Amino acid sequence: MMRPLVVIIGMIGVVAMPGPASAHSGFAGATGFTGGLLHPLFVPTHILAVAALGLLIGQQAPRWGRAVPIVYVIAMVAGLGAIALAAVATLAENTLLGLAAIIGLLVALARPLPRSIGWLLGGAVGLVLGLDSPPDAIPLTQAYVTMLGTALGAAVILLALVQVTSRLRRVWQRIGMRIFGSWIAASAILMLALRLVR
Amino acid sequence: MLACLAAATPAWAHSGGASGGLVAGLAHPLFGPDHVAAMVAVGLWGAFLGAPAIFILPVVFPLVMAAGGVLGILGVPLPGVEIGIAISAAILGMMVVLAAKPPLWLAAIMVGAFAVFHGHAHGVELPPGADAAAYSAGFVISTGLLHLAGIAFGLLARWPAGRFAVRAAGGAIAIAGLMFLGQLA
Numbered sequence: 166m167m168r169p170l171v172v173i174i175g176m177i178g179v180v181a182m183p184g185p186a187s188a189h190s191g192f193a194g195a196t197g198f199t200g201g202l203l204h205p206l207f208v209p210t211h212i213l214a215v216a217a218l219g220l221l222i223g224q225q226a227p228r229w230g231r232a233v234p235i236v237y238v239i240a241m242v243a244g245l246g247a248i249a250l251a252a253v254a255t256l257a258e259n260t261l262l263g264l265a266a267i268i269g270l271l272v273a274l275a276r277p278l279p280r281s282i283g284w285l286l287g288g289a290v291g292l293v294l295g296l297d298s299p300p301d302a303i304p305l306t307q308a309y310v311t312m313l314g315t316a317l318g319a320a321v322i323l324l325a326l327v328q329v330t331s332r333l334r335r336v337w338q339r340i341g342m343r344i345f346g347s348w349i350a351a352s353a354i355l356m357l358a359l360r361l362v363r
Numbered sequence: 364m365l366a367c368l369a370a371a372t373p374a375w376a377h378s379g380g381a382s383g384g385l386v387a388g389l390a391h392p393l394f395g396p397d398h399v400a401a402m403v404a405v406g407l408w409g410a411f412l413g414a415p416a417i418f419i420l421p422v423v424f425p426l427v428m429a430a431g432g433v434l435g436i437l438g439v440p441l442p443g444v445e446i447g448i449a450i451s452a453a454i455l456g457m458m459v460v461l462a463a464k465p466p467l468w469l470a471a472i473m474v475g476a477f478a479v480f481h482g483h484a485h486g487v488e489l490p491p492g493a494d495a496a497a498y499s500a501g502f503v504i505s506t507g508l509l510h511l512a513g514i515a516f517g518l519l520a521r522w523p524a525g526r527f528a529v530r531a532a533g534g535a536i537a538i539a540g541l542m543f544l545g546q547l548a
Contacts, residue, residue, distance in 0.1 A: 209496035209497065209500065210496065213496075213500075270426070273422050273426065340417075340418040343418060343422055344418060344421055344422055344507065346422075347421070347422040347423075347425050347426050348425055348503050348504065348507050350425075350426055350429070351425035351426055351428060351429035351432075351499075351503045352429075352496075352499045352500045352503045354426075354429040354430070354432075354433060355429050355432050355433065355436070355486075355499035355503070356496050356499045356500075358432065358433040358436045358437065358486075359436055359489070359498075359499065362436050362437060
């Protein structure tokens with residue numbers, strides 16, 4: 166029973182571990198499919214939002230069923246598709262932080278929520294995450310491969326988190342999820358304030 | 364997790380500041396003894412109060428602290444921040460000494476009110492050039508871990524000798540809080 170907690174703590178560690186954000190400055194040593202695959206893991210705002218969503222879906226399991234991760238993936242592919250069509254979302258990162266704050270707060274509150282809220286939040290996080298993941302690659306083929314990696318990476322991270330969090334049923338595990346949710350919300354609120362001021 | 368934290372590097376994509384980042388965020392609450400005393404006291408008191416306070420207080424604190432942090436970042440003045448922080452250590456320590464068990468809502472309001480002062484201080488003292496993401500995550504995690512340390516120690520209160528030790532720790536925090544207050548006078 167310790168394994169799920171260890172995985173969650175590891176995820177928190179990854180959230181806390183800042184690294185260069187590929188979409189924003191270049192992801193040293195990782196380009197193409199691998200770069201795209203690792204991209205969601207090493208951009209703090211992305212992993213924060215995905216971790217919050219994963220916690221919330223797991224917390225609401227089995228009420229929400231499997232539809233929310235599917236909506237998330239479809240929306241993310243739509244966001245990446247919009248990028249491929251040259252769409253530019255300048256406020257995507259701030260929006261993602263706002264979503265992370267809201268979702269973290271919902272995790273901390275731990276109230277039963279209707280499935281429609283899950284669809285809405287899953288779709289919003291997926292779409293904005295896709296829009297905030299423009300590849301650095303100039304050749305078109307390499308850009309598509311990078312985006313494919315991003316889609317796969319972001320999907321796998323969420324699904325792995327949901328698999329872990331939906332198995333956390335003990336009281337102390339549920340409490341731990343609420344505390345992590347409050348940490349995510351607090352971090353997102355502060356990050357958003359700092360980004361807006363600077 | 365510790366390995367991840369130790370491997371932290373500045374997140375250049377977001378600001379490029381070598382002076383800030385995760386280490387600065389993690390260290391910030393730890394280098395203020397008044398902060399440390401109050402954070403540990405929150406955990407001790409939560410453990411003393413038992414469920415659900417044992418987890419509600421550590422959930423309330425970072426959320427309200429973030430609101431206070433936003434006020435500090437935005438430059439909204441808050442009078443008596445340092446006094447508020449010192450008083451928070453003194454009063455929370457006293458709650459532990461007295462093994463006070465007020466209604467949960469009152470305990471949450473008290474802790475939340477003190478969290479505003481702590482958050483404001485963190486927001487104002489943000490080092491120039493600090494990476495926003497890493498710094499914020501760092502000081503939220505550091506604050507949360509101090510709460511957990513307090514809770515872990517507070518769980519000793521299940522045994523008579525442990526109960527004495529926890530109340531003594533509360534007494535030490537209360538005295539430290541009064542000393543911080545005396546230094547400000």
